[in-house]
Each structure stands twice: as structure tokens, then as C-alpha cells.
Amino acid sequence: MPAVSSRGRGRRTISEINMVPFIDVMLVLLIIFMVTAPLITPSMIALPKVGKAPSQPQNPVQILIGKDEAIQIKLKSGTSPSTVQRVAGDVARLEPAVRAGADGQTAVPVVISADKSIKYETVVKVMDALQKAGVSRVGLSVQTGS
Numbered sequence: 001m002p003a004v005s006s007r008g009r010g011r012r013t014i015s016e017i018n019m020v021p022f023i024d025v026m027l028v029l030l031i032i033f034m035v036t037a038p039l040i041t042p043s044m045i046a047l048p049k050v051g052k053a054p055s056q057p058q059n060p061v062q063i064l065i066g067k068d069e070a071i072q073i074k075l076k077s078g079t080s081p082s083t084v085q086r087v088a089g090d091v092a093r094l095e096p097a098v099r100a101g102a103d104g105q106t107a108v109p110v111v112i113s114a115d116k117s118i119k120y121e122t123v124v125k126v127m128d129a130l131q132k133a134g135v136s137r138v139g140l141s142v143q144t145g146s
Contacts, residue, residue, distance in 0.1 A: 058109075060139075061098055063130075065114040069122050073098065094126065095133040113141035 062074035071094065098110065110130055114123050123140075130138055 060109040060111045062141075063094075063098075063110060063112045063126060065112070065118060065122060065126065067115045067117055069118055071126065094129045098130065098133055098135060107137055108135060109137040109139065110135050111139045111141050 064072040064074065066072070073094075098108070112123060112126060127138060
């Protein structure tokens with residue numbers, strides 16, 4: 001039933017919206033947001049930077065993954081030229097080849113160079129095989145610049 005006012009000339013209905021409940025709800029929501037906003041911590045992701053390494057590792061084992069997902073291992077020891085072993089995409093054969101290239105070192109650095117058109121899954125499989133082989137220092141080769 002609409003509100004009725006009596007102002008001398010008769011009875012008229014008031015056709016305005018009552019704003020008081022609306023303002024009350026807005027003020028309560030404003031207070032809730034003001035109290036909870038400082039409690040919410042923004043999520044920050046620390047992304048790695050390219051080219052921030054203090055020095056390049058000495059004699060790393062390089063793993064090359066080509067467009068056809070063929071895996072090659074380049075071994076370089078001291079002053080001798082690098083030798084290339086072809087693993088032919090078999091990740092299971094990767095562990096003995098890396099151990100042979102380690103020359104008894106416990107923390108041999110391994111650098112993975114992969115073609116940008118291959119699946120990410122292939123690189124992850126190689127990294128998993130290296131982790132199972134006990135390799136703790138794995139780096140990804142990137143091309144800097146545009």
C-alpha cells in the first residue's frame with residue numbers, strides 16, 4: 001500500500017523510492033570491504049631473470065632436443081673437443097649417457113637446449129630423467145634479445 005500524505009488539498013500518494021534502506025546496505029558493504037581489504041595479501045610470483053648467473057658452468061653436459069624430438073648429448077671435458085652421442089629420443093638411455101659424461105663429478109651441470117617448436121612435455125620428460133639420474137644442476141638454454 002503506497003504511503004499517503006495529507007497536505008491541505010486532499011490525499012496524494014508519494015511515488016518516490018525510499019533511499020534509506022539502500023544507503024544503509026551500501027554503508028554496511030563499504031565497512032566490510034574496508035575491514036577485509038588490508039587482510040588480503042596480493043599474490044606475487046618471483047619469476048627467474050635471464051642472464052643473471054654470476055658465471056657460466058665449466059664443462060657442462062649439453063642436451064640438444066631437435067625438431068623431430070631426437071635427443072643428442074654433447075660432452076666436453078677439459079681441452080678435448082666435444083663428442084656427440086645420439087640417444088634417438090629414448091629418455092631411458094639418457095641416464096647412462098649423462099653419467100658417462102659426468103666423469104665422476106657429483107654435481108655435473110647439465111644445459112638443455114630445445115627447439116622452440118617441440119612440445120613442452122618432451123623437455124619435462126628429459127628433466128625428469130635427469131632428476132632420476134641424480135643431476136641437481138639443470139639449466140635451460142635461452143636466446144636473449146628480440
